[in-house]
Amino acid sequence: MPCLNDILNEINALNVTQPNAVDVVRKAKIKKLNEYTERNVICYYSGWLSVEGKPVPNLSIDDMDKNGFMNTIEGLDCSLGLDLILHTPGGSITAAESLVYYLRAKFGKDIRVIVPQMAMSAGTMIACSAKEIIMGHQSCIGPFDPFVKGVSAFAVFEEFKRATEEIQTHPHTLPLWQVMIQKYPPAFLEECEKAIELATSIVPKWLSSSMLSDQEPADQDANIKSIMENLNNPGQTKEHSRHIHADKAISLGLNVVMMESDQNLQDLVLSLHHAYMATFLNTNTAKIIESHHDRSLILKYA
Template structure:
């Protein structure tokens, strides 16, 4: 199968032959080839966050539900779904709603494929599937929630640290009060609820789908959640969790390298999307193997 450079040349050749939609033509060809090889439906969810992480329409939002509704239309749901994910994350509740919708359509027969990166709420999407396909280059990430650009865990930890220091060293009260005054009490409560909600959502999906046949599914799900929703373990919200680490946590991981033809097809699809995003003003694409394609523009 072609590598990144060869796909660029293929697109250039199509343009030279007068194909005004060369990017779309090549991308669709590889999506169709992947779906034909697996015998499964394929939906690709791609964000241009690596090109510009500050542009609009790159995160997971409720708007995406409409994109999935459009791309699911006309599919034979009995064939299951392969969901290719490339996203920085976004709304936890939007991810929950998307997982609920897709699992209802495909009766839980969804396989997440992460060719490169699916972070934060993107990891929640992956955890809602029956398995996650990852290669040596693939990463998921922690899903510890943030509010107003701040880590919920860190806010609660800082407030607790300030409270403890005031008790232990009353002479430092004036210093720590300045920190406490910047944290509205309602924000702390929202943080507690957000952390609890994220954990409950992921544990529910894991026990009802990915881990459902395991005798100790409750404990295994709890362990996964305790690691992915815990900055004390991951240290950074942007921490890249690789294939072997994800499997060690207890997630059901399929190795992309186990099937060379499958790997070539997945990476060809991935490269064609990355080339499209790098050479257009598109910020997000949701596309399937039967020709439906929904896009959001960065401008």
């Protein structure tokens, strides 16, 4: 299996004759994966890891992504199903919800999500909508407790709850809490409540209608409860960026297939992943949405 250095060397060797070698190598890797699986392949990749800490736009899941998926799906035989290669820090819950609706409208429930490295937050929600998640030992998903304007919705609720309790027992703390609560805009608590309700409502529906649809009702309910209590609960996960690896994801009740169970698939997926990482390392690319039939939306930054 080629490692990142091997892919970089392959690109450097091609650069002598082809200035767009990163694109040539990456597209060849996508095509090889498609030829092996005989399924449609769409890659959704964010370059957030290579620009961490910099103010780069277009790194997160947003409504612009729909245009990328519409572009890549044009011309595909949707009856062949979809393998969605997902590498993202997350983003908008409503954008993720709309993407899942669109992908299901095109491919039905024959969607596999492959996580070569990281599919966090709203990316994990998208993964939960698939019939199965393919992960390797290096892969991780993450909690999807919602954030509103960059703030944990659950944390806001906890802060308001604590303020109420302390003011009741220690009235002299009222001026301090007034200052602290004023940092939130009007109706912010209501926004947070609606975000929590949305995340809590859509993921169970996706799980029950696809990934867990073949389970007995009692088993399905137990698994959904386990998944929600562990992935939509900062009291359990402690940190929104917590990495949930394959063994933990399986124990929660998610249908995870280990990448290592098919060595050829693992080699093809990770070679493709390294090709994307090489693209982000060598170019000013923020996001790529790309299919095996040479359609792509590539967003760059200055």
